[in-house]
Amino acid sequence: MNDYKLIAMIPARMGSRRIPKKNIRYMLDKPLIQYPIDLALQNGSFAEVWVNTESAPLGHACEKLGARFHQRPPELSTDKATNRDFTYEFLKKHECDYVVMVNPTSPVLRPETLEGFVRFLKENDYDSIMSVVSYKAEAFFGDTLVNFTGEDKIPSEKLEPVETVVWALTAWKRESFIRMQESGRCPIFGGKLGRFAIPKDEAADLDTEEDWNIAQAALLARREEAFAAPRYMELDE
Amino acid sequence: MNDYKLIAMIPARMGSRRIPKKNIRYMLDKPLIQYPIDLALQNGSFAEVWVNTESAPLGHACEKLGARFHQRPPELSTDKATNRDFTYEFLKKHECDYVVMVNPTSPVLRPETLEGFVRFLKENDYDSIMSVVSYKAEAFFGDTLVNFTGEDKIPSEKLEPVETVVWALTAWKRESFIRMQESGRCPIFGGKLGRFAIPKDEAADLDTEEDWNIAQAALLARREEAFAAPRYMELDE
Numbered sequence: 084m085n086d087y088k089l090i091a092m093i094p095a096r097m098g099s100r101r102i103p104k105k106n107i108r109y110m111l112d113k114p115l116i117q118y119p120i121d122l123a124l125q126n127g128s129f130a131e132v133w134v135n136t137e138s139a140p141l142g143h144a145c146e147k148l149g150a151r152f153h154q155r156p157p158e159l160s161t162d163k164a165t166n167r168d169f170t171y172e173f174l175k176k177h178e179c180d181y182v183v184m185v186n187p188t189s190p191v192l193r194p195e196t197l198e199g200f201v202r203f204l205k206e207n208d209y210d211s212i213m214s215v216v217s218y219k220a221e222a223f224f225g226d227t228l229v230n231f232t233g234e235d236k237i238p239s240e241k242l243e244p245v246e247t248v249v250w251a252l253t254a255w256k257r258e259s260f261i262r263m264q265e266s267g268r269c270p271i272f273g274g275k276l277g278r279f280a281i282p283k284d285e286a287a288d289l290d291t292e293e294d295w296n297i298a299q300a301a302l303l304a305r306r307e308e309a310f311a312a313p314r315y316m317e318l319d320e
Numbered sequence: 321m322n323d324y325k326l327i328a329m330i331p332a333r334m335g336s337r338r339i340p341k342k343n344i345r346y347m348l349d350k351p352l353i354q355y356p357i358d359l360a361l362q363n364g365s366f367a368e369v370w371v372n373t374e375s376a377p378l379g380h381a382c383e384k385l386g387a388r389f390h391q392r393p394p395e396l397s398t399d400k401a402t403n404r405d406f407t408y409e410f411l412k413k414h415e416c417d418y419v420v421m422v423n424p425t426s427p428v429l430r431p432e433t434l435e436g437f438v439r440f441l442k443e444n445d446y447d448s449i450m451s452v453v454s455y456k457a458e459a460f461f462g463d464t465l466v467n468f469t470g471e472d473k474i475p476s477e478k479l480e481p482v483e484t485v486v487w488a489l490t491a492w493k494r495e496s497f498i499r500m501q502e503s504g505r506c507p508i509f510g511g512k513l514g515r516f517a518i519p520k521d522e523a524a525d526l527d528t529e530e531d532w533n534i535a536q537a538a539l540l541a542r543r544e545e546a547f548a549a550p551r552y553m554e555l556d557e
Binding site for chain 1: 344345375377381403450461462466472505513531533534538541551552
């Protein structure tokens, strides 16, 4: 395993669009922003855990939760600001080998998933690593059949999976990222690209109120395990 | 809209492998098998709503819930039995224009989704229709980039989606299905193939105990709406 210096970056804006103020909204007993902070701090692999936000009040609140506060310029906090631009601004100011972006929109991420991601990072030499969800299901791209012929039904466990990127966890090699950005290339998927599959139920997005409720329900289900012992319908012989 | 005769078929085995006896297990206040029965009966488009099972006790219990009981032969109820074989056996015995397979492993399906599926069926002339989930996310098939180039990060709402088949709802034209099966071709994806996108949160599978808990939690979240009014973290100025 490589002895990389890793830092965590948790991007947060106060001006979330579809779910207002979602980063400070409580999901069960913690505000949303506390989930990635706790996750990254508990992991123990990060030399520093940063919240990257334009908001000083939010930044200071995160400091109380144990994170450091990187204040990005206001122009990098609009709906138009891109991931590559705010990450570049962040990386120029913080030395490391890799930055791992831990997204607050994935409160259902498990500690062991982040551990696996970090291990995968350290065992390899990628320029960028995306978390993906792997689907063993027949996939279409428009009318094109991606991973099946349609001539027969293959048991789903035998299908070659299709993987979709989820922005739960992303890692970039600092030096490559800066070099690509400064030469006008997009560093997001740049260089040698690794994929790390995370469990489907940890890939929740938080785009809508319903997503919020489902994530909250999933956390609740996990805590209470099976709610109760299974009960069955009675059948006559 | 075409005036097709539609029948619903709900496949159910007593010998479910990974979650034992899942069809008769209670999810919240109803046994799992009752979800597709209620959904299909409430829809009102089906001339008949059948449960297709090898088990007479289960079949009779489903009759009490308002469904009809199609008893399939025991050799079509093993782990090895294929969808095409048990559907063929069913279709040979029941006249219709189309059969809609409503899968008990999708208790989170909403009535309006089934309504949309039936409308899509009636407005078209497909031989087979699959429910799919549409992912507006960068997709990989092995190392192949399916719907993006990696040269830039496209906002996800502008990505061409990748769609994966979920076996929540499937429809087949009876005549085409029987003809293909009898000529040795696989009818599952056969003929003119339609795709109907359903919401991601209705595509739950029930492969594991955790899937079960999540589906149960999602149903609960839907009933209780937001659990409570949103609460927010207090920030200092």
